[in-house]
Amino acid sequence: MSASPLSNAPAEGLDSARFAAHLSQRTTLPSWWLDAKKAAWNQFSALPLPSRTDETWRFSDLKGLDLTGFKLPEDAPQPHPKHAAFPQTAELVFSNREAITRSTMPADLAARGVIFAPLEEALREQGDLVRSYFQKHPANLGSEKFVALNTALTATGAFLYVPADVEIALPFVVQHTLTGQNLAAFPHTLVVLGPRAKATLVEFFVSGGPASERQLVAGVNDLHAAEGAQLTYVGAQHWSRETLAFQVNSIAAERDARVLSLNLHLGGRQARHESHSRLLGPGAHSEMLALTVADGDREFDQRTLQTHVAPNTTSNLLYKNALLETAKTIFSGLIIVEPDAQKTDAYQKNRNLMLSDDAEAHSLPGLEIQANDVKCSHGSTSARIDAEQEFYLQARGIAPAAARRLLVTAFFEEVLNKLENEDLHAALTALIATRFQA
């Protein structure tokens, strides 16, 4: 394929010609997929950008949602890993436009039908399987335009399929690195766990170049846990300070399934995260966790929905933000209990640690209960760092920045402790610590 004439004209951005070029490079993919991409492009083009009157964008900086000047990457440089290594089952590394390395999965897992592959490869080889789960339960929390853009332009992302009764202890790891000024990426990861399967997938999202790199990322995940399955998903982003990032999770838990999702937000100029859990079968549980280090003048915007469809389902959301300098966080969460979902147990908590008087934390919790026999609660707290604790650390010679790092890490422990895998816990702690190195 010849290079797009637009590649050197960033001001023109992601237009129809660029989309046409993207499609024309994918003629070997299934036609349903190409049709879905076209429909998504049309939807993206038709949908307006969010406006002031959109309740789902309350408090967000709409001026920051400027999509002009971005282009699709045309190369795939070798990135430098930015997170600590930990024991894993297999790894897929994406750089800019494509997968560049993959480690081989243990043969016995492949023999038992486990699939861990780039999404585009899975589309070619397991198209029907992908088709039956791709955006089966889309999250509708305000970013529909950007989700459509993701479907239209996605080229990277993983497909993980674990058949019934296969339990895998060590995590699957997906690394996404985007290197280059004005580049855009649209990773889409699809995870399907069959009945009683158990697996962990960890995704890292990082910018490969300098912190000043301006980038656009709209990432989407579909996470499906069939009856009795146990899925742990971690998505850790450390985008450059000039990145506009969207990450939209949709989680579907069937009868007795347990899903734990943890999103770690460390980078970006403006990063929006949407997460929608659906508790579809009795006994299903979703643990929704997020940790954010908000410093500088960054904005982190989090919108969540816990939909209890079936009776006897539980969900527990805990989003913790550490705010420094003039950063801003927005948390807006809703719990919906549908009429049939009796005996629901649903919790939602947003806790903000204010390390600066100039930072802003907005919290908009909500409940919508249509059943009568349920236990639901939500709450938000904002607290400053305890001055006595800070002094105690300093009185031992620990400099203010290091003292703050310890106290933020301590604040995050409650969430990280929910991970069973201690190596993963340690790797994430180390990754968070890098945010506090000058």
Add this chain to the structure above:
Amino acid sequence: MPSLEIRDLFVALAATPDKPIVKGLNLTIRTGEVHAIMGPNGTGKSTLSKAIAGHPDYVITSGDVILDGKSILEMEPDERARAGLFLAFQYPSEIPGVSIANFLRAAVQARLAEGEELDATAYYKRLYSKMDMLKIDRKFTSRSVNEGFSGGEKKRCEILQMAMLEPTFALMDETDSGLDIDALRIVAEGVEAMRGDKLGVLLITHYQRLLDYIVPDFVHVMYDGRIVKSGDKTLALELEAKGYDWVKQELAATTA
């Protein structure tokens, strides 16, 4: 010989700077010396020690604190600590989520030169040997700092920190209160083991029993923000026998 000189020090709460709590206190401690300060409740002993450590609640409205010939008043609390000061708190803070091991590691790391890496093996070896000396269960390393510790465990943990950080001057604020007899002996032995010409100690206490184990070179009586009487170890015995009224009466007689 290094010294810590407290010169005509006035300390007030930052919120009420015109109401001094410490009112013109003078005291010089040299390394190798143990000074005990005794005095009734509310007389300003903790205020003195916290102000020297740089606690933000307090302001030094006049006077000076000189460590090795240099005023420390412009230094941040962490700089003072790295310069060799150590405050064993009367009421140590609980820090949920920060383990003893990570906390002490950060404190030891803070004392290394820029770019120098902490030798983790040597660090743990030293930590465990100090814990053994203070009869602290090694399992405590993974516990959060002071969280859920008994009063005595907190005080022992303060001494553990002191042993790890090897200060030149230690201000020990009622490290003996809350300790049972066995713990008192262990803590006192820990301090005695560190005692020597590299360490100066200011021991704040209400009880003679601590001074049976850590025999002071000097005893001072603090009253209403000042040192009103100084002597040797026999002063503590005299205080124990006669109570503070004796000092008050003596003071009234001299100022009358």
